[in-house]
Amino acid sequence: MRTLTLVLSAAALVAIQVLTPTVAAQGSSTAGGGTQAPVAQTPAAPAQTTPTAPAAPAGAAPGATPVMLFAATMKGLMVDLIFPTSNALFYVSREEPKNGVEWAQLELTFLTLAESANVLMAAPRARDQGQWMDDARLLLNVGVKAYRNAKAKNYNALVELNDELYESCQSCHVHYRPGYRRRP
Numbered sequence: 502m503r504t505l506t507l508v509l510s511a512a513a514l515v516a517i518q519v520l521t522p523t524v525a526a527q528g529s530s531t532a533g534g535g536t537q538a539p540v541a542q543t544p545a546a547p548a549q550t551t552p553t554a555p556a557a558p559a560g561a562a563p564g565a566t567p568v569m570l571f572a573a574t575m576k577g578l579m580v581d582l583i584f585p586t587s588n589a590l591f592y593v594s595r596e597e598p599k600n601g602v603e604w605a606q607l608e609l610t611f612l613t614l615a616e617s618a619n620v621l622m623a624a625p626r627a628r629d630q631g632q633w634m635d636d637a638r639l640l641l642n643v644g645v646k647a648y649r650n651a652k653a654k655n656y657n658a659l660v661e662l663n664d665e666l667y668e669s670c671q672s673c674h675v676h677y678r679p680g681y682r683r684r685p
């Protein structure tokens with residue numbers, strides 16, 4: 502599959518860029534006559550690294566791009582992550598959550614939906630830095646509203662997000678989904 506190959510080779514490129522300085526640093530510490538502390542004992546990453554970032558490989562240069570390991574293709578993300586989580590919002594009007602457990606389930610689902618927009622925006626998944634980001638941000642915005650309204654148990658506000666959600670999918674699909682046409 503062509504898209505998959507592209508994504509994989511882009512990931513491999515990132516991996517090479519991250520690993521190269523490590524190899525060079527280890528090489529120079531050996532050449533230094535063994536008086537230096539081994540590179541592996543220096544902290545791998547500065548403490549201020551964001552906690553959500555994947556752990557850098559031991560000894561990676563501070564600030565190096567973390568290696569992104571993707572679990573799914575774009576199609577897989579749509580079908581297995583974004584479609585089911587957005588359906589929970591599209592069809593929220595069918596039944597109001599009855600108890601804390603059902604509200605918590607919606608919270609979890611809408612948090613996942615909102616954050617999935619960031620997954621779409623991650624390099625090298627992002628198709629460009631302009632229209633793609635704008636379209637993904639529409640999904641982020643509506644997802645964040647859904648998450649907050651679920652937390653506040655604001656049912657009517659959730660029901661009212663339907664059009665905004667629909668528009669967020671539609672906008673990106675018109676621009677980037679092969680063969681997709683806007684419904685009249």
Ligand code: HEC
Pocket residue numbers: 504575576579580583584587621633636637640666669670671673674677678679
């Ligand atoms: C930022 C862009 C973007 C956003 C936002 C987006 N999609 Fe997609 N979607 C795509 C792309 C690109 C494809 C084509 C993927 C492919 O075939 O490789 C796609 C394809 C799909 C598919 C078809 C998958 C298949 O079987 O081929 C479904 C279903 C889908 N999206 C659902 C959604 C829903 C629901 C939303 C909104 C909640 C959404 N998407 C938001 C980019 C986006």
